[in-house]
Amino acid sequence: MTIQNQLQSLVDEEIQEFGTPDTSSSQRRRGSLWHRLLRDKKAIFGAVVILIFVAFALLAPVIFPGDPTNPVASGSNPPSPQHLFGTTAKGEDVLALTLWGSRSSLSIGFAVGLVATIVGLLVGLASAYFGKVVDDILSVVTNIFLLIPGLPLLIILAAFLPPGPGTIVLVLVVTGWAGSARVIRSQALSLRGKDFIDAAIVTGERPGYVMFREILPNMASVVMSTFLACVIFGIGAQAGLEFLGLGDLASVSWGTDLYWSNNEGALITGAWWTFIPAGTCIALVAFALAMMNYAVDQITNPRLARRRKAKKA
Amino acid sequence: MTTTSDSRVTDSRAGHVVQDIDTDSAQREVILDVQNVSIAYDTDNGPFVAVDHVSFTIRRGETFGLAGESGSGKSTIANAILGLLAGGEITSGRILFEGTDVSTLTGEDLRSFRWKSVSMVFQSAMNALNPVMTIGDQIVDVFTTHTDLSRSEAKAKARELLTLVGIDANRISAFPHQLSGGMRQRAVIATALALNPALLIMDEPTTALDVVVQQEIIQEIQDLQEKLGFAILFITHDLSLMVEITQNLGVMRKGRLLELGPSLSVYRNPQHPYTKQLIAAFPPVSGSTPLEDGSSADAAARVEPEAVISVRGLYKAFRQGGLFSRTENVAVNDVNFDLHKGEILALVGESGSGKSTVARILARLETPSAGSILLEGTDVLQTEPKRASRQYRGTVQMVFQDPFGSLNPAHRIRHFLERAVVIHFGRKSRKEMDGILAELMTSVELDPAFLDRYPHELSGGQRQRISLARALAAEPRVILADEPTSMLDVSVRMGVLRLMKKLRDDRGISILYITHDLASARFIADNTIVMLRGSFVEGGASAAVMDDPIHPYTRLLVSAAPDPERTSRYEKDERAKTRATIAELIANRTPTAWVKAVRTTADLDRTPISPDHWIATGDASATQTTSGATT
Numbered sequence: 001m002t003i004q005n006q007l008q009s010l011v012d013e014e015i016q017e018f019g020t021p022d023t024s025s026s027q028r029r030r031g032s033l034w035h036r037l038l039r040d041k042k043a044i045f046g047a048v049v050i051l052i053f054v055a056f057a058l059l060a061p062v063i064f065p066g067d068p069t070n071p072v073a074s075g076s077n078p079p080s081p082q083h084l085f086g087t088t089a090k091g092e093d094v095l096a097l098t099l100w101g102s103r104s105s106l107s108i109g110f111a112v113g114l115v116a117t118i119v120g121l122l123v124g125l126a127s128a129y130f131g132k133v134v135d136d137i138l139s140v141v142t143n144i145f146l147l148i149p150g151l152p153l154l155i156i157l158a159a160f161l162p163p164g165p166g167t168i169v170l171v172l173v174v175t176g177w178a179g180s181a182r183v184i185r186s187q188a189l190s191l192r193g194k195d196f197i198d199a200a201i202v203t204g205e206r207p208g209y210v211m212f213r214e215i216l217p218n219m220a221s222v223v224m225s226t227f228l229a230c231v232i233f234g235i236g237a238q239a240g241l242e243f244l245g246l247g248d249l250a251s252v253s254w255g256t257d258l259y260w261s262n263n264e265g266a267l268i269t270g271a272w273w274t275f276i277p278a279g280t281c282i283a284l285v286a287f288a289l290a291m292m293n294y295a296v297d298q299i300t301n302p303r304l305a306r307r308r309k310a311k312k313a
Numbered sequence: 314m315t316t317t318s319d320s321r322v323t324d325s326r327a328g329h330v331v332q333d334i335d336t337d338s339a340q341r342e343v344i345l346d347v348q349n350v351s352i353a354y355d356t357d358n359g360p361f362v363a364v365d366h367v368s369f370t371i372r373r374g375e376t377f378g379l380a381g382e383s384g385s386g387k388s389t390i391a392n393a394i395l396g397l398l399a400g401g402e403i404t405s406g407r408i409l410f411e412g413t414d415v416s417t418l419t420g421e422d423l424r425s426f427r428w429k430s431v432s433m434v435f436q437s438a439m440n441a442l443n444p445v446m447t448i449g450d451q452i453v454d455v456f457t458t459h460t461d462l463s464r465s466e467a468k469a470k471a472r473e474l475l476t477l478v479g480i481d482a483n484r485i486s487a488f489p490h491q492l493s494g495g496m497r498q499r500a501v502i503a504t505a506l507a508l509n510p511a512l513l514i515m516d517e518p519t520t521a522l523d524v525v526v527q528q529e530i531i532q533e534i535q536d537l538q539e540k541l542g543f544a545i546l547f548i549t550h551d552l553s554l555m556v557e558i559t560q561n562l563g564v565m566r567k568g569r570l571l572e573l574g575p576s577l578s579v580y581r582n583p584q585h586p587y588t589k590q591l592i593a594a595f596p597p598v599s600g601s602t603p604l605e606d607g608s609s610a611d612a613a614a615r616v617e618p619e620a621v622i623s624v625r626g627l628y629k630a631f632r633q634g635g636l637f638s639r640t641e642n643v644a645v646n647d648v649n650f651d652l653h654k655g656e657i658l659a660l661v662g663e664s665g666s667g668k669s670t671v672a673r674i675l676a677r678l679e680t681p682s683a684g685s686i687l688l689e690g691t692d693v694l695q696t697e698p699k700r701a702s703r704q705y706r707g708t709v710q711m712v713f714q715d716p717f718g719s720l721n722p723a724h725r726i727r728h729f730l731e732r733a734v735v736i737h738f739g740r741k742s743r744k745e746m747d748g749i750l751a752e753l754m755t756s757v758e759l760d761p762a763f764l765d766r767y768p769h770e771l772s773g774g775q776r777q778r779i780s781l782a783r784a785l786a787a788e789p790r791v792i793l794a795d796e797p798t799s800m801l802d803v804s805v806r807m808g809v810l811r812l813m814k815k816l817r818d819d820r821g822i823s824i825l826y827i828t829h830d831l832a833s834a835r836f837i838a839d840n841t842i843v844m845l846r847g848s849f850v851e852g853g854a855s856a857a858v859m860d861d862p863i864h865p866y867t868r869l870l871v872s873a874a875p876d877p878e879r880t881s882r883y884e885k886d887e888r889a890k891t892r893a894t895i896a897e898l899i900a901n902r903t904p905t906a907w908v909k910a911v912r913t914t915a916d917l918d919r920t921p922i923s924p925d926h927w928i929a930t931g932d933a934s935a936t937q938t939t940s941g942a943t944t
Contacts, residue, residue: 195719202676203729203783204706204736217723 036299043295049288053281057102064096068252072096076271086273089264097257098277104253105235105282108165112172112234117227119177124184125211128192135185142185145178154237158246168238168247176233180226187222191215221300228293232286239282254278344511344544345371345394349406352389352398352568363389363401365568371512376538376545378555378562378576380591382802386568387548391514394546395427411511428459432505434498436517441501442489448475448500449485455507474503477540479533495526499533506537514546519554523663524829528873529888531558550803553595553832556580556877564588580877587804594803598832598859598874620651620687621790621823622675622709627684629670644670645681646847652791655821657814659838659855661831661870667847668827669714672793675825676711677701707737710784714796716776720768726779727764730754733786749786757782757812774805781812792816795827810837831874835859840925843867846899852919853926863928865894 037043060068071091072083079086085094127138153175161167191197192215200214216223235254241247242255249256257278266274352364364386371377379387392398394408396415408415410430418426435441443451449471456467472482478499480492489497498518505513515534519527535558538545549555555562556576564572564579564587572585583589629645644667652658660668673679675686677693677700685692693705713719720729730750734741741749751761757778768776777797784792794813798806814837816822828834834841835855842852843866851864862868869891919927 195713195715196721198673198676198678199711199713199719199780199783200721200732201678202706202711203733203787204703205732214721214723218721 037292037295040295040299042291042298046288046290046292046295049284050292053102053106053285056099057106060096060099060103064093064099068092068096068100076269076274078271079273085277086271088260088274089266089269089271090260094257094274094277097252098254098281100252101254101257101278102281104165104251105238105255106285108168108172108238108253109231109235109285111169112176112238113227113231115169115173116177116230116234117180117223119173120180120182120184120226120230121216121223123177123181125188125215127181127185128188129207129211129215131192138181139185142178142181145175146182148175150175150237151240154241155244155246158241163248163250165248165251168241171241172234172237176230176237179233180230183222183226184219187219188215191218221296225293225296228289228296232289235282235285239278254282341372341374343370344373344411345546346409347390347394347406348409350390350393350403350408351405352386352393352401353404354401360404362404363568364393366405367563367565367568367570368406369563369570369573371544371546373511374538374542374544375561376547376559378547378549378559379565380549380552380555380562381565382550382804384567385565387565388516389568391433391516391546391548394512394514395431395433396423425459428455428510429508430510431512431514432508432510433514433516434501434505434518436520442497444489447486447488448480448492448503449487451500452504452507455504459508470507471503474507475500477537478503478506479529493526494522495530498522498530502530502534502537506541506543509541510543512544512546514548516548517550518547520549520551524831524875525663525869525873527554528875534558551595551875552580552591552803553597553877554875557875564591577877590804594807595875596832596836597876598835598871619654621654621689622652623687624648624650624671624675625685625687627671627674627681627686629667629674629679629681643847645674648684648844648847648849650842650849650852652823652825654790654823655817656840657817657824657826657838659826659828659834659841660844661828661834661841662844663829663870665846666844668844669795671844672711672795672825672827675709675791676793677705677709703736707787708789709791709793710787710789711793711795712777712780712784712797715800716773716780717768717800719780720776722768724767725764726766726768726771729779729783730764730786733783737787753782753786756785756816758808772805773801774809777801777809778812781809781816785816789822791823791825793825793827796829797826798833799828799830806833813837831859831870843870845895849929850898851926851928853922857923857926861922861926863922863926865891865898869895 069090069092072093073087073091075087075089075091077083077087083093083095085098087093088097123138123142127135127142154171157171157174158167161171188211197210197214200210205214238247238253239255239258242249242253243258243262245259247253247255247259249259255278258275261271261274261278264271264274266272347367347369349366349368350364351362351366353360353362355361367386367390369377379390381387389398389401393401393403394410394415396418403416410426415426442448446454449468452471452474453464453467456462456470457464460467462470468485472485475485476482480496480499480503484492484496489500492500502518518534519530522530531554534545537543545559547555547559556579559576561574562576562579563570564585566587572579572583572588579588580592583592627645627648628643630641630643632641646667648667648671650658660671662668670679674681680698681694684694686694688705688708693701697705720726727750730753731746734746734749750764754761754763759775759778759782763771763775763779768779771779780797781792792813797813798809801809810833813824813826817824826834826838831841838855840853841855841858842849843858843864844850845866851858851862851867858867859871862871869888920930921927
């Protein structure tokens with residue numbers, strides 16, 4: 001018996017008596033996931049970075065009204081007080097492109113994250129809850145999508161479908177949902193084996209209720225980290241596709257910024273200011289999301305939390 | 314030995330009740346002297362006193378018991394003796410072993426003290442053994458670390474030790490996972506005894522084992538003790554077991570020693586109210602049941618002949634293995650019984666006997682491979698084959714074994730009861746619902762204020778009451794109780810059992826009580842059926858089955874149940890003979906259920922012994938010969 005267990009059972013014994021509940025015990029309840037996230041430094045850092053980017057995205061039309069692809073100066077100027085991030089070969093303001101680009105990158109990234117997580121959730125929960133044949137079929141499908149090389153599939157789909165933000169989201173969800181389905185299935189499977197699920201079934205609950213009201217609330221952290229990982233995937237993969245010229249080149253996003261920068265020979269001419277901002281933004285957002293993911297993991301995984309505590313002591 | 318109610322004194326220093334120490338061992342030398350010891354753990358909320366001014370002594374060759382529930386501090390003392398207090402500190406008093414204060418030992422002295430003088434057997438044998446080393450190597454390691462023996466000498470010693478604890482010496486190269494639970498615990502005992510220590514600490518050594526195996530291990534330990542002469546500090550929550558094997562014992566609660574004295578006189582004549590409560594929590598399996606409320610007898614008369622649920626030819630096989638090598642594991646083999654209105658029927662058996670599977674099939678959580686469940690004459694497996702109807706759910710409810718796993722941690726208590734009411738009786742107004750929930754809480758003797766708590770804020774006993782309330786919310790006619798008290802602390806166990814009995818008496822609910830504990834079956838159930846490897850072997854009125862067991866397996870089970878008043882021991886070779894008979898019976902059994910159609914009540918393969926006692930027909934003839942031999 002570990003010390004923690006011993007202490008817990010010692011504490012448990014204090015409320016052993018029947019009859020009236022001990023009023024002090026309710027304060028002992030650990031805060032919810034949200035409350036604890038709000039106290040975690042890593043989570044706050046990640047959230048602040050994301051919020052700043054969201055604010056930029058929303059404010060882009062206010063700061064740089066008009067089409068950011070309109071030339072405002074002569075081509076390829078390095079950063080200067082007039083154009084803080086310099087201008088591209090076509091004479092566009094890089095700062096304007098970067099801020100406007102965050103609109104497309106963030107919205108597509110979060111849309112991909114959301115849809116991929118929901119698809120993964122439905123497949124994973126159904127797979128775990130019904131088991132047997134349903135699980136076999138869904139697992140085979142999930143595995144096929146996991147095994148198909150992602151990039152070629154992305155390229156083929158993107159090349160055949162008409163360009164536009166909807167296509168990008170569809171393509172990225174098709175290639176990205178399987179991983180989250182896998183993670184959610186395994187977590188749901190372990191919850192499926194718990195007595196409280198059987199107890200709910202015996203009480204008379206229907207499958208849908210059991211899946212969404214009994215299983216789902218217990219895996220909030222997994223869903224959250226799956227979602228964050230899918231957003232990172234979405235932002236990265238969109239930028240990758242567009243860099244290859246397979247996205248919607250008419251739009252402005254960090255991916256198209258990089259594509260045009262490369263296309264205009266920025267690497268050869270040494271126009272570093274045209275690709276550093278977009279690249280840094282992608283890295284920063286991914287880093288911020290990863291920090292939040294890490295915080296969720298640390299808060300909800302008692303083993304990690306204990307290790308951290310032990311280190312402090 | 315004399316019972317000494319008059320000569321008890323109150324130890325002024327420690328404040329616990331002391332009865333005269335057993336005189337047989339009083340002349341022997343004291344090897345362990347725990348003097349006024351307090352132990353505190355450092356926690357976030359300041360120091361936590363886990364052991365509070367405890368004093369006792371252990372003499373050479375004596376078996377001393379520490380009884381108490383989880384959190385009573387009994388394991389903390391054991392850890393303190395070995396200097397294994399992680400995060401804890403001895404704040405007062407001292408522990409003397411053969412005159413040396415153990416807290417002064419450090420380094421090499423402490424290392425050799427830990428195995429040569431005192432060694433320990435932990436509760437969980439699987440965790441105490443290293444899974445990647447053979448058991449032989451683990452014993453050899455003890456010798457090579459603590460003595461100068463060479464590896465081959467050590468190996469010879471290890472073989473000797475294994476034989477000593479009843480393991481075939483040829484299994485020396487077996488890995489822990491290749492051994493059964495009982496064998497593993499024997500291997501742990503062998504390692505603990507390797508260096509012939511003067512004191513062996515056993516912390517709940519048999520709690521995880523089946524009763525029959527437990528009894529065997531306990532006898533093995535006693536035989537070894539006679540041979541080798543070590544003293545034992547035996548820690549358990551099971552008072553009947555403790556009284557049976559110890560000479561003196563102490564009862565602990567919340568870190569304090571409440572009562573100390575010779576085991577039998579403490580058992581027969583407890584002084585402290587808590588000791589009385591603990592003893593009452595373990596009704597003896599034999600003899601007259603000491604029922605203060607006397608409800609069992611007249612309740613049995615109240616059982617009506619009308620069967621609520623009848624089970625016929627129930628057969629369940631679990632498929633194992635993958636696509637290519639499928640093996641079938643028969644969990645329930647041709648089981649037939651009727652559960653009558655207002656009856657408490659106990660299904661008794663060891664782990665793996667299939668008793669829980671029967672309950673899960675009745676709860677419609679598993680689908681049987683064959684057989685029928687008749688609910689008031691309708692075969693529900695025919696009318697609702699895939700999923701149980703809500704009408705069935707409203708008739709048959711279940712209470713699960715693990716009170717910590719059966720309530721969803723994400724919801725408040727209110728949720729569980731409210732859902733059950735809404736599902737079976739539709740939505741209610743806020744006020745009406747509050748009234749219904751309050752009534753439900755009162756019926757399980759809980760304050761309605763608990764409704765807005767989360768499960769983790771409740772103790773095990775309280776949670777199990779919530780599970781009962783949840784089952785009751787559907788106003789069922791049958792409750793399936795799958796070992797509802799086995800994970801509860803002893804002092805709340807009786808309360809839950811009494812509550813179940815009361816629900817039967819007040820509402821005429823039929824209860825199928827699944828348990829491995831014969832004594833509690835005798836206490837609560839009108840009728841008992843004994844299950845062995847998926848089949849029923851014997852059944853009848855609980856008292857008749859337990860007082861006059863006919864089937865060799867039932868005899869083995871009854872003999873293995875801890876009994877403080879036991880006078881005779883079930884001898885080793887006799888036990889081996891019984892086991893052989895049982896193995897033969899199992900081997901001769903034919904898996905017939907597939908071909909059998911729905912059975913009629915008349916044909917249950919039961920051979921009556923008396924009006925309220927029967928045994929399985931297939932085993933009857935074989936049993937007559939053995940019962941003649943053993944009686």
